[in-house]
Amino acid sequence: MSEIINYWDKFYSSQESSTYVKFNFENKVYLINKDVNLDNKLNYFSVEISYTDIIGTDFLKNLEKFLKNNSFEKIFLRVKPNLDKLLDQKKVINFLNSQSYSTNLVDIMIIDLRKDILDLRSKIRKSYKSSINKEEKKIEILFSNNEKNIEKVFIDWKNIYSAAISRGGKKISELDFNFLKEALIKKQCFISMGYEKNEVLGGMLFSIYSDYIFYASSVRTPKIEIDKKRSIHHCLMWSSIVELKKKYRFLELGAFYKLIDQNDKLNEWSILEEKFNKFKLGFNPDIVKTIYFYKKIN
Numbered sequence: 001m002s003e004i005i006n007y008w009d010k011f012y013s014s015q016e017s018s019t020y021v022k023f024n025f026e027n028k029v030y031l032i033n034k035d036v037n038l039d040n041k042l043n044y045f046s047v048e049i050s051y052t053d054i055i056g057t058d059f060l061k062n063l064e065k066f067l068k069n070n071s072f073e074k075i076f077l078r079v080k081p082n083l084d085k086l087l088d089q090k091k092v093i094n095f096l097n098s099q100s101y102s103t104n105l106v107d108i109m110i111i112d113l114r115k116d117i118l119d120l121r122s123k124i125r126k127s128y129k130s131s132i133n134k135e136e137k138k139i140e141i142l143f144s145n146n147e148k149n150i151e152k153v154f155i156d157w158k159n160i161y162s163a164a165i166s167r168g169g170k171k172i173s174e175l176d177f178n179f180l181k182e183a184l185i186k187k188q189c190f191i192s193m194g195y196e197k198n199e200v201l202g203g204m205l206f207s208i209y210s211d212y213i214f215y216a217s218s219v220r221t222p223k224i225e226i227d228k229k230r231s232i233h234h235c236l237m238w239s240s241i242v243e244l245k246k247k248y249r250f251l252e253l254g255a256f257y258k259l260i261d262q263n264d265k266l267n268e269w270s271i272l273e274e275k276f277n278k279f280k281l282g283f284n285p286d287i288v289k290t291i292y293f294y295k296k297i298n
Helices: 005-016 051-056 060-068 087-097 117-123 126-136 147-164 174-185 232-244 264-281
Strands: 020-025 030-031 048-049 072-077 100-113 138-143 190-194 199-207 212-220 250-255 286-296
Touching: 005 030, 005 174, 005 199, 005 212, 020 060, 051 060, 051 087, 060 072, 100 264, 117 232, 126 232, 138 147, 138 232, 147 174, 147 190, 147 199, 147 212, 174 190, 190 232, 199 232, 212 232, 232 264, 232 286, 250 264
Parallel strands: 048 072, 212 250
Antiparallel strands: 020 030, 072 286, 100 250, 100 286, 138 190, 190 199, 199 212
């Protein structure tokens, strides 16, 4: 059987670490980051696995053997969220602890896209509704799941995202951007982009795993960032929810991060995360506790 390449994983892994390796288990390929600097953040995972893989297979046993052979020092994983309420979390935690894994229960934000669109709309924050209505009258939103939009959406995302991260001294290589484009073509990720009179204003990026979507990142042009009267992110998020609902079941907006220690850099980062989490909470996601677990290997 030929190996299925997940270009989103290749793109994402290359942003998180300079080194990642491929682990194969039952015809599935996992890209595992090797040199990750967590900067004291606990809510990171390199691999997400199901409850049945943990309890019912030799996944962890094979993974640990592989990691030792590849000189890994530690591994960070997550159990797939318990969305159908079939998972006995206490049983899983006890099993992981018996295998010398440290565990954390972390709150994550999930929108159930199976719900009726009117129900989803009625539950979002009242102030958001008026902001979204105003922006919908002004802007056009293009989605990458429409093949005729892929090239334009990709180029515009690449340009405004590159400009945004360059202000912080960061850069994404052409090779990595090629991974992102392939991921768009293969429907392994999704981008929504907002325009006004053909001028790009901002965009949002999501990753796709079967029927489950992860919010990944967003960006606005400097002109929109300083205009406090504009609500591009509100409109982009709602429009993305409406579009993604047509095909997928769940949208994860993010996690509430736990920090081990505090320092100036971490405090600045956590303030920004808290601010954006408040924005996400305005869309009334369900709060689900999910198991993150990690272990020192060598």
